[in-house]
Amino acid sequence: MTLNIVDRHKLILKKLEADGFVNVNDLSKEFDVSLVTIRKDLKLLEERKLLFRSHGKAIPVNPYITEHPVNIKEKIHTKEKNKIAVAAALTLEPHDSIIIASGTSVIEFARHIKPIEGLTVLTASLNTAIILAEHKEIDVMQLGGIVRSSSSSVVGPIGEKMLAEFTFTKLFLGVDGIDLDYGLTTTSSMEASLNKEMIKAAHKIIVLADSSKFSKKGFGRICGIDEVDQIITDSGIDDKTKHRLAELGVELTIV
Incomplete structure (x- = not known):
């Protein structure tokens, strides 16, 4: 018996919830209908904001990220970011020389950093530099470059060249998206370029990201x-x- 459109839509959404995608x-x-019919079904469900179509399949949500100003992003997932920041602060050790990138997760991390013997911090984030400058025991270095008003952080070749002159024990990196196949992304290509140089300069790469960042992709x-x-x-x-992260050998800390 051929399924009607309502039953097909119910089954499509059920499969989507169970498997994370439909083909x-x-x-x-499975439904013994044409490809045209299925594409129409998916289009209708997408118009109702129930899924997102992509390359012959559909997934639960749009994976592509739209940039928002830092003052807006700071108000999202605040409890999660606070817990992540506390855990990140516990990884610091005496005489660490660290890079703090940009984003609301790392700004929250900066608020939880307590003076530690010999701690040196280099940051792209203007807000982070201001927060840490209150501690005279912490040596704070501000990266130079072009200031992005949306993130209150610097990008560009000046900062990239500056990074090449130093070596750091840890990098604390905030991201806009984590796709386990594609990798880490941000909404800015210039920020992505600077982040790449940060990775080259640091011994250990630590990503601070609330769970909403997974299965998302940014431009850079x-x-x-x-x-x-x-x-x-x-x-x-x-x-x-x-x-999957365990298989990839990534240490996962859940707070």
């Missing part, structure tokens, strides 16, 4: 997951992602 060809065979690719040593995130991360 146009597979649905056509920073690096592959294989270049990351540790990710600190919240309990909203799903089991599939946990297992």
Whole structure:
């Protein structure tokens, strides 16, 4: 018996919830309808904001990120960011020389840093520099470059050249998206370029990202997951992602 459109839509959404994606060809065979019919079904469901179509399949949400100003982003997932920041501060050791990139997660991290013997911080974030400058025991270095008003952070070749002159024990990196196949991304190509130089300059790469950042993509690719040593995130991360990160050899800290 051929399914009607309502039943097809219910089954498509059920499969989407269970598997994380649906394939146009597979649905056509299973429901015994044409590819055109399935594409129309998916288009209708997308118009209702119930899924996102992509290359012969559909996924639950749009994976592509739209940039928002830092003052807006600071108000999102605040509890999760606070817990992540506390855990990140615990990784600091005496005489660490660290890079703090840009973004709201690393700004929150800066608020939880307490003076530690011999701590040196280099940062792209103007807000982070201001927060840490209150501690006379911490040596703070501000990267130079072009100031991005949306993130209150610097980008560009001046900062990239500056990074080449130093070596750091740890990099604390905030990102806009984490796709386990594609890697870490941000909404700015210039920020991605600066982040790449930060990675080259640091011994250990620590990513601070709440669980909403997973399965998302930004415009600028920073690096592959294989270049990351540790990710600190919240309990909203799903089991599939946990297992995949373990397989990739990434240390996962869940707060």
